[in-house]
Structures are given as C-alpha cells and as structure tokens.
Amino acid sequence: MTASVKTGAISIRGVGKRYSEDAPWAMRGFDLEAAPGELVAIVGASGCGKSTVLRMVSGFEGPTEGEISLDGAPIKAPGPDRGFVFQDYGLFPWLTVAENVEFGPKQAGLGRAARRERVQEYLELVGLTRVRASYPHQLSGGMQQRVAIARVLANKPTVMLMDEPFGALDALTREQMQADLADIRRRVGTTVLFVTHSIEEAVQLADRVVIMTGGMSHGVPGHIRRIVDIELGEERDPTSTAFTDLERAISEEVHAKL
Ligand SMILES: Nc1ncnc2c1ncn2[C@@H]1O[C@H](COP(=O)(O)OP(=O)(O)OP(=O)(O)O)[C@@H](O)[C@H]1O
Ligand SMILES: [Mg+2]
CATH class of the missing domain: 3.40.50.300 (P-loop containing nucleotide triphosphate hydrolases)
Incomplete structure (x- = not known):
C-alpha cells in the first residue's frame, strides 16, 4: 500500500x-x-x-x-x-465479512493465495480481522460500513x-x-x-x-x-x-x- x-x-x-x-x-x-x-x-x-x-x-x-x-x-x-459506498452498506448478507471483501478480487480473477492476502490487508486496514467469519447482520452499523469500505478498497480503486x-x-x-x-x-x-x-x-x-x-x-x-x-x-x-x-x-x- x-x-x-x-x-x-x-x-x-x-x-x-x-x-x-x-x-x-x-x-x-x-x-x-x-x-x-x-x-x-x-x-x-x-x-x-x-x-x-x-x-x-x-x-x-x-x-x-x-x-x-x-x-x-x-x-x-x-x-x-471506481468503488461506491452507500448509506445502507450494500453488503451481501449471505456472505461472511471475509467473503464480502474477497468478492471483487475474485471477480477480477485473482488467485486464492493473493485473494487471502488482499482480504487480510484490507480487513486489517479497517480493523475487522476478528470478525472475518461473521455475517453482516451480526455486526453493528459502523462495522458493516467498515466492511463496505474494505470491500471497495480491496479492488484497489x-x-x-x-x-x-x-x-x-x-x-x-x-x-x-x-x-x-x-x-x-x-x-x-x-x-x-x-x-x-x-x-x-x-x-x-x-x-x-x-x-x-x-x-x-x-x-x-x-x-x-x-x-x-x-x-x-x-x-x-x-x-x-x-x-x-x-x-x-x-x-x-x-x-x-x-
Ligand atoms: N433515476 C431517476 N429517474 C428520474 N429522476 C431522477 C432519478 N434519480 C434522480 N432523479 C431526479 O434528479 C434530481 C436530483 O436527484 P439526486 O438524487 O441526484 O439528488 P440529491 O442531491 O442526491 O438529493 P438527496 O440529498 O435527497 O439525496 C431529483 O429531482 C430527482 O428526482
Ligand atoms: Mg442523494
């Protein structure tokens, strides 16, 4: 970074x-x-x-x-x-925090190891590594918005x-x-x-x-x-x-x- x-x-x-x-x-x-x-x-x-x-x-x-x-x-x-962050977070409710962040890099065809590294990097950036396995509904609004930001930034916009x-x-x-x-x-x-x-x-x-x-x-x-x-x-x-x-x-x- x-x-x-x-x-x-x-x-x-x-x-x-x-x-x-x-x-x-x-x-x-x-x-x-x-x-x-x-x-x-x-x-x-x-x-x-x-x-x-x-x-x-x-x-x-x-x-x-x-x-x-x-x-x-x-x-x-x-x-x-160009990443978009909305008021209502717009996370995929059926994916975990880590999977939400991994979504863009996966779409972009990034390999498994590189994806794991990318997810780790951006979860660390927003201070959410501990809840990587949680689902969005289990998080507070502030945490959900952090996931949304990490998810956008993981695409390196x-x-x-x-x-x-x-x-x-x-x-x-x-x-x-x-x-x-x-x-x-x-x-x-x-x-x-x-x-x-x-x-x-x-x-x-x-x-x-x-x-x-x-x-x-x-x-x-x-x-x-x-x-x-x-x-x-x-x-x-x-x-x-x-x-x-x-x-x-x-x-x-x-x-x-x-
Ligand atoms: N998809 C759309 N189809 C038709 N008109 C639209 C569409 N989106 C926005 N508008 C109109 O364009 C104008 C500007 O809307 P916009 O949503 O950009 O305003 P805004 O400044 O973001 O307002 P707010 O602060 O309420 O979010 C409004 O009159 C709105 O009705
Ligand atoms: Mg508006």
Whole structure:
C-alpha cells in the first residue's frame, strides 16, 4: 500500500443530466477537477443532484451533456477502478465479512493465495480481522460500513465514491468513522468524492467542499454555487474558530436563496 498514488484524477466538464427527454434538467453546468488523492465533499439541499453526480462518475448513469473522465479516459461504464459506498452498506448478507471483501478480487480473477492476502490487508486496514467469519447482520452499523469500505478498497480503486456513507450511524460512531476514513485515506491515497448532509462532516474531512444549489423542485437545474477550499491541515478541531467560521460560511451558502 502506498500513499504516493498518482492516479485518480477526475475531470467533470460542463456536465448536465436530464433523466428523460421530456424531463427538466436535474442538474447542469457542473465543472470540477479533482486531483489524485483529493477528498472533495459535495453538500447541498435534497434534490440538487449530488447523487446524480456520483452515479455519473461511477458510470451507472451517463451524462446528458458534457464529459467526465478519469485519468484522461472518458468514463463509459462502471468499473472496479471506481468503488461506491452507500448509506445502507450494500453488503451481501449471505456472505461472511471475509467473503464480502474477497468478492471483487475474485471477480477480477485473482488467485486464492493473493485473494487471502488482499482480504487480510484490507480487513486489517479497517480493523475487522476478528470478525472475518461473521455475517453482516451480526455486526453493528459502523462495522458493516467498515466492511463496505474494505470491500471497495480491496479492488484497489483509484476513486472512492461515498454517498452519505455515515448518515445512518449514531453521532459517536460517525465521529469514529470520520477519523478512520481520514486515516485510511492517508494510507491508500484514493481520490474520494463524498456526499454528505452534514456541513461539519464536510469541513472535518474535505480538501474542498462543493456547494450545490437548485434542483427540479426549485425550477432551476441543480448547479454549483461555490467551491470552498478547506485549508485546515490534518488535525482539525471542530471547536476552533477557523473551523466554525468555515462551517458557518458554507451553511449560509447552502441555505441562501437562489
Ligand atoms: N433515476 C431517476 N429517474 C428520474 N429522476 C431522477 C432519478 N434519480 C434522480 N432523479 C431526479 O434528479 C434530481 C436530483 O436527484 P439526486 O438524487 O441526484 O439528488 P440529491 O442531491 O442526491 O438529493 P438527496 O440529498 O435527497 O439525496 C431529483 O429531482 C430527482 O428526482
Ligand atoms: Mg442523494
């Protein structure tokens, strides 16, 4: 594992999405360049198109206009280079923790010994080696989400897409997961696009925060209002003035009228 990964550059240019020809634009005019290893958080009111952006980067949806590329290659379909982590974990309930993590590498044709090593490596990364033989329903929500993260990372993706990944967790577990994600990211160097409803979480984790606004219910396509740099360094204290100032500034933009 190395933190010097230089792949995972995401380029989103002039992207708009309309879910059908007679539907209004869900979102439009989206431009974002994410550097390898960067964590970009996306915040904004419900319906502004945050999940739509992630799905297009994943390749599950195509943009109606504009272009999305990863390391210079246009994104045309889903691929193991882009892992998706959902709020509801999305684990296979009939597979053990280890088998869930092994799933992707097995699909990719990795041999048995290499798979075992890979599973061990990523279970260690998320601190779950002890429950490798358990089934998802036997684990807490936080542990299930760790399995989901390990399962994605076991494919060695260059990009991790996270859609409100900690939204279903209690406050304490959520804080722990945020700290762990920051640590994991430093170790694997994966680029992360992270959608959250929590502005505090965005300021805690991100290098930059994309503030989206609008959406079909506003009669205006969802779009970027502003992109804010979070220059707080690695150790972030949510009670510091610098932190709360950023939180307040972003909150004002999120709640401002169109
Ligand atoms: N598969 C779909 N078919 C048709 N319309 C869709 C589809 N998915 C999303 N939309 C519409 O696109 C718009 C943006 O939806 P999206 O899910 O991206 O918003 P969001 O910002 O993620 O919202 P939330 O915060 O509630 O998750 C919404 O108006 C939604 O109804
Ligand atoms: Mg969403």
